[in-house]
Amino acid sequence: LQSSCKISAGGEQISRLGFAVKGWHRITVPNTVVAALVADKTFSDPYFGSNLRSLPGMNYSTKTFFANQPMPEDSPFRCSWWYRTEFPLPADFASRNAWLHLDGINYRANIWINGQKIADSTEVAGTFRIFEFDATKFLHPGKRNALAIEIFAPRENDLALTWVDWNPTPPDKDMGIWKDVYLTATGPVTPRHPFVQTKLDADYRQATLTISAEVHNASQQPVKGALRAQFEGAALEEPVELAAGETKVIAFTPEKHAPLKLAHPRLWWPYQMGAPNLYAAQLEFLLAGKISDSAKVRFGIREVTSELTSKGYRLFRINGKPVLIRGGGWSSDMLLRRSSTRLRNELRYTKHMGLNTIRQEGKLEQDEFFDMADEMGILVMPGWCCCDMWEHWGDWTPENFKVAGASLQDQVYRLRSHASVLVWLYGSDNPPPAEVEKMYLKILQDEQWPNPAVSSASQTPTSVTGASGVKMTGPYDYVPPNYWLADKEAGGAYGFNTETGPGPAIPPLESLKRFLPADHLWPIDDYWNFHAGGERFSTIDIFRRGMDERYGKPGSLPDFLRKSEAMAYEGERAMFEAYARNKYDSTGVIQWMLNNGWPSLIWHLYDYYLVPAGGYFGTKKACETVHVQYSYDDNSVAVINGEQQPVNGVKVTARLYNLDAT
CATH class of the missing domain: 2.60.120.260 (Galactose-binding domain-like)
Incomplete structure (x- = not known):
């Protein structure tokens, strides 16, 4: 270099x-x-x-x-x-x-x-x-x-x-x-962008598959050959003729190939709803009986749909069953460094907390991330980012239009076979104007995007697709735990909130020592603030005022950290509990964020060094499959059943503590 x-x-x-x-x-x-x-x-x-x-x-x-x-x-x-x-x-x-x-x-x-x-x-x-x-x-x-x-x-x-x-x-x-x-090395004809489109009947007991690939003749003369697909022990063939330099999409349809009609398929489910079953298909292009090149695709048989409820909130269904989305926003490493071990551990953390979804706003990870999500049964919400040229549509040049369209096409080819992908957000803080939205929608249709697509992460409607059915109303900073059930106008537990959360998440001392100099560990100073966020999040002052009023002014670093853990625990727990109690009046909540791209004092459920703290365990408690919780709005006790079947013969008990925990 x-x-x-x-x-x-x-x-x-x-x-x-x-x-x-x-x-x-x-x-x-x-x-x-x-x-x-x-x-x-x-x-x-x-x-x-x-x-x-x-x-x-x-x-x-x-x-x-x-x-x-x-x-x-x-x-x-x-x-x-x-x-x-x-x-x-x-x-x-x-x-x-x-x-x-x-x-x-x-x-x-x-x-x-x-x-x-x-x-x-x-x-x-x-x-x-x-x-x-x-x-x-x-x-x-x-x-x-x-x-x-x-x-x-x-x-x-x-x-x-x-x-x-x-x-x-x-x-x-x-x-x-x-x-x-x-x-890579190939023969003259290559199959690219393999895809398996799956369709399920009304009772989800029968599936039909269409296997396709784009085949390209890189030679200077016409060729005759065959595209072979192997799936579940069956070998299917389609004859192909290509002119010099020609590219075609070749499809194996269930009407022509009976093995593509499946009875009682092994469905892919998010891990809390069933097993994340996966299939694989192998495609080979044959010239004179020899393999010119091959491609492999792994996929899940499942159906993802979304609808607007009677109140206009977007509700997702997997294989016909409603799913309350509970997840976190993803950050890549700030320097885009990658580690397979780290990726797997972060996805394991996601499951351990009981979350089912990860949102990727403009941080579209490598294929390995999506492979792991497929295997673990974790849903993913990828899409473009806000706040830069991606949303400065009025300033777009012809090159910007070209790059935007080609980028979406490349990502559709890459992601459309991943069972874990729930939806594509082609806008973030704002939806695109009609011209751009129509371009995006045409690409999604032409390239057979199999999942819902939403105009943005905000509630702003468009003239092309109407209401988004989602909101991004925050809050992004500290709020007391009763906020989530008390608020009826912003980030409270109704609808689908694509990014929200109770703000700062102070790492434990062992992590602070790894990124703050010893002489700046206490009191809080500009070294701390440098590791907060940008714009209005450049300090943790609101969080500190909340601590002073709720738990008392801290007298030392250990006292500050102890109270910080309590605030993160109760903040995350209250948020996820509120959205669970109100399902399906609340249809989804994405904690902003799941993780950080560098050592940070804000927006994570585990810190940059993968050390879990109060927010992690508050989330884990709230997202228990069967959970008993307190309601801050009416002082009631609610029992949440996240199982796929009734829970009978259970009993709830309560234990009363004094304020000193005795």
Whole structure:
């Protein structure tokens, strides 16, 4: 890795074997530029104390989101940065087509192989695009090869990603290679974007499947072959003819292929409603009896629908059964670093708390996340982010329209087979204007999106699809536990609240010591506030005032932490309990947030170091499948049955405590 401002050579020279890389940074990929420079110790840990402020390029204004600003004039990330590698290519690539895959580039790139440019930044643009290039003629099978990718950071008018008020934005705006880069070898015809569309009858005892794939002929001559699909022991074939360079979608329908009609299918369910059963299908393209290329798809047989209740609230159903959505908002690591172990543990935490859903606002994780969610039976609500060019539709250029449409298409191809995906939100804080909404809806229809799609996370209606049936009314800061049942106009327990919560969540002492200097642990100062949020959440003052009034002014750090845990516990418990008691007048609630992208004092149910605290256990208690709870509005006791069958012969007992817990 190296800045283009530190080298005079261009792509033709940099992408040749033997190019001198003395003084370059040795890195692993995927990695953003700043993440790579942290990993090789060029930069000190940006998550500790106020170290992040000392990084070059951090002198941007905090009055607006950095995503909406140009890079500072003296930022090293105004320059493009080069990623370069040399690698041996197996000799058997000589008789095959070679494909270069880039699953995530932020934001633009020029791509060079062995001294030749194969794509430039006019076509390689978009954080959420997925690229594949025919690299056959540029590679040397059986020899060493060189690949060089020049990355340009997002500009203020690009459709990239933003951290909103969750945490600071790194000085490089997360520029770099943030997902996998790899080569594959195929024959002349490739099946891509495999998909299995499932339909269930009215009693959910019969299913019909349609298996499809896009087949592409990369050769310069017409071909005749067959697409074969293997599913549950059955082998199906469809004859295919393709002209030179032609692409077609080939489908196996239940009307023509009887094995695609299933009696008593193993349905996929969210984990609290049943087993998350999964199937798999293998597709192969045959030329002269030999496999040209293959693709595999894993899927669940299930039906997701949504409707507006008589009060206009959006209610989701899985396989015909209503489901109260209880979940949290997801954050990737602030530097987009990834860990399979961490992902799995975070999803395990989600289940352990009794939550059933994760919302991803513009932080669309790698395929592994969705694979795990499929397996664990956790629902996912992906969609675009707010507060940057994604919602500045009046300023969109023709390129923005192109990137937005292509990004949605790529994400639909990637996500439509995942059983865990509940809905796509194609707006966030605001719905798009009619022109953009119609473009999005056409793409969803053309690419057979199988799930509901909602115009935004807010209650603002559109002229195209009408009411959204959801709200994002907060609160995002501290409220007392009686708020959730008392409030009838904002974030209270009615309708579907896509992002809300009782505010700060102070990590326990063991975690505070990992990101605050010892001489700044107490009293609370600017080091603490730097690890709060942005905009109006830049301090935890409202939370502290609530503590003073409800529990008494803390006299020490241990006293503050003890009271903080109590406030987080009762706050999260009261919120989730209120939405459960009022189901299905309340249809969903997403705690803002589930986790953090860096060590933070706000908005999480477990901290950045995966240490659970009061909010975690308050949520876990509230989300018990069978739960007894107190109602703050009328002093009643409610029993909540989240099982899929009646609970009989049970008894509720109460125990009275004094205020000193005796």
